[in-house]
Amino acid sequence: MNNLYGEKLCEMFASCVNSRPLKKAAKYRVGVDLGTANIVVAVVDEGGEPVAGKMQRAQVVKDGLVVDFIGARNIVAKMIEELNEELGTELLSGACAVPPGTGIADSKATMYVVESAGLEVLNIVDEPTAASKVLGISDGAVVDIGGGTTGISVLKEGKVIYTADEPTGGTHFTLVLSGHFNITFDEAETMKLEGKNQKKLFPILKPTMEKVTDIIRRHIKGFNVETIYLVGGASALYGLKDVVENTLGIKAVVPKYPLFITPLGIALSCP
Ligand SMILES: Nc1ncnc2c1ncn2[C@@H]1O[C@H](COP(=O)(O)OP(=O)(O)OP(=O)(O)O)[C@@H](O)[C@H]1O
Ligand SMILES: [Mg+2]
Numbered sequence: 001m002n003n004l005y006g007e008k009l010c011e012m013f014a015s016c017v018n019s020r021p022l023k024k025a026a027k028y029r030v031g032v033d034l035g036t037a038n039i040v041v042a043v044v045d046e047g048g049e050p051v052a053g054k055m056q057r058a059q060v061v062k063d064g065l066v067v068d069f070i071g072a073r074n075i076v077a078k079m080i081e082e083l084n085e086e087l088g089t090e091l092l093s094g095a096c097a098v099p100p101g102t103g104i105a106d107s108k109a110t111m112y113v114v115e116s117a118g119l120e121v122l123n124i125v126d127e128p129t130a131a132s133k134v135l136g137i138s139d140g141a142v143v144d145i146g147g148g149t150t151g152i153s154v155l156k157e158g159k160v161i162y163t164a165d166e167p168t169g170g171t172h173f174t175l176v177l178s179g180h181f182n183i184t185f186d187e188a189e190t191m192k193l194e195g196k197n198q199k200k201l202f203p204i205l206k207p208t209m210e211k212v213t214d215i216i217r218r219h220i221k222g223f224n225v226e227t228i229y230l231v232g233g234a235s236a237l238y239g240l241k242d243v244v245e246n247t248l249g250i251k252a253v254v255p256k257y258p259l260f261i262t263p264l265g266i267a268l269s270c271p
Pocket of ligand 1: 039063150
């Protein structure tokens with residue numbers, strides 16, 4: 001990522017997530033990312049610097065929609081409680097996010113999870129727009145390849161001019177490995193996440209990468225996209241950036257911490 005600001009934010013967040021707060025502040029801005037694979041709460045100070053955070057794997061959301069309300073609420077409430085204790089404060093409000101194009105009813109479900117966990121929701125943003133704040137970009141396509149879905153936003157002069165979301169993400173790569181090696185989903189997930197395995201898994205995962213690439217191609221068609229920013233956990237997969245770049249002939253960028261871009265962007269979207 002040719003963006004030192006965003007990289008620094010991610011590095012700071014990486015150093016405090018599920019660890020000790022970096023510092024205390026007079027005012028906190030909170031972002032809650034309810035993902036298909038991960039729930040993340042990011043806390044930044046008034047100036048937008050990360051100070052604390054929590055992250056946990058959870059299966060309470062499917063394809064961007066809350067499927068286990070109580071489970072989601074309990075996880076977020078516990079995270080907030082721990083953050084309150086560590087920061088010596090009472091976090092009262094925050095922002096949350098939904099995949100682009102989510103309807104009002106589903107956006108409300110996300111909002112209710114956060115509110116029932118004790119935070120008044122001051123803003124609901126769409127995920128790629130949140131990501132663009134950390135990427136520090138005003139033009140290009142933001143592609144968030146998360147656990148369940150791939151969300152695409154096209155930005156022009158700082159405005160989102162197109163969004164879409166399709167149900168293919170990190171989970172699908174894991175399912176392919178699970179089928180190929182005849183192992184459980186969890187075993188396949190562990191195999192996939194082991195960095196040293198990824199190079200040799202590339203030929204098996206390439207067709208799914210091509211599918212993701214095809215999703216991107218269809219949605220950016222007709223827009224003058226010069227750079228594709230890949231975020232979300234699954235964009236870290238070995239070879240994905242090259243498949244996207246070589247197939248589409250458009251420069252692709254994967255930041256160093258693709259998992260943290262959207263959650264931090266949500267916190268930055270908190271007024
Ligand atoms: N280093 C990595 N290499 C490959 N895949 C990874 C890596 N780290 C995380 N992932 C995958 O990224 C996915 C989770 O990403 P992320 O946290 O962005 O998703 P999410 O926000 O929970 O899901 P969604 O946005 O689709 O609701 C999982 O499928 C996980 O296996
Ligand atoms: Mg996500």
